[in-house]
Amino acid sequence: MKPLSETRLALVTTGGVHLPEDRRFDIDDPLGDCSYREISASAETLTWTHAYHRSEEAADLDAVFPLWTVRRLVEESIVGGLNHRHFSFMGAIHDPEPLIRETAPEVAGMLADDGVDAVLLTPS
Numbered sequence: 155m156k157p158l159s160e161t162r163l164a165l166v167t168t169g170g171v172h173l174p175e176d177r178r179f180d181i182d183d184p185l186g187d188c189s190y191r192e193i194s195a196s197a198e199t200l201t202w203t204h205a206y207h208r209s210e211e212a213a214d215l216d217a218v219f220p221l222w223t224v225r226r227l228v229e230e231s232i233v234g235g236l237n238h239r240h241f242s243f244m245g246a247i248h249d250p251e252p253l254i255r256e257t258a259p260e261v262a263g264m265l266a267d268d269g270v271d272a273v274l275l276t277p278s
Contacts, residue, residue, distance in 0.1 A: 156234070156271055164237035164270040165193075166261070168245040169218035169278030170203040179203040179244040186247030188257050193240045197221065203244065204278065218278050237270050245278050 170179045172191040180187040181203055193200065200215050216222045219242065227233040241261045247253055265273060 158233055159231055160234040161271045162235045162237055162269060163224060163233050164265050164268070164273050165219060165221060165224065165240040165276065166243070166265075166273050167219045167241075167276040167278060168243045169276060170244045171200055171215060171219040171242040172203065173197060174199055174201050181244070185249035186253075187244045188247055188250070188252040189244075190257050190261055191242045193219075193221075193242060195221070195225075195236050195238050195240065218276055220274070220276065224274070234271075237265070237268050239264075239268070241265075 170181075171193065172178070173193065176191050179189070179191075200219065200221070202215060202218065219240075221240070224233060224236055228236050241264075243253070243257070
């Protein structure tokens with residue numbers, strides 16, 4: 155196992171985080187939205203689709219998707235590096251079969267192809 159200071163890290167959340175221009179997650183789907191959104195490591199503005207967090211102004215997205223915190227940890231050489239892309243899913247998926255069969259393996263494959271050493275999973 156690599157020391158954290160040599161680890162290439164990616165973020166994955168179930169907080170429904172996405173770029174403002176991305177399609178919002180479908181919070182009205184009774185089975186849950188099993189899609190994902192790709193988020194660039196250089197993203198500056200994020201939002202989220204979440205039934206319980208309607209006010210983005212009041213939300214601390216870094217608590218759900220700590221991109222800014224991890225950037226600082228990389229700058230301080232505590233974390234070795236940040237992957238060029240990260241991923242967000244929606245929580246509250248009542249039928250996880252499409253997630254298990256399709257979208258989660260797809261994202262895992264992309265992270266493996268990117269040479270990610272570790273993933274910080276943040277639930278919401």
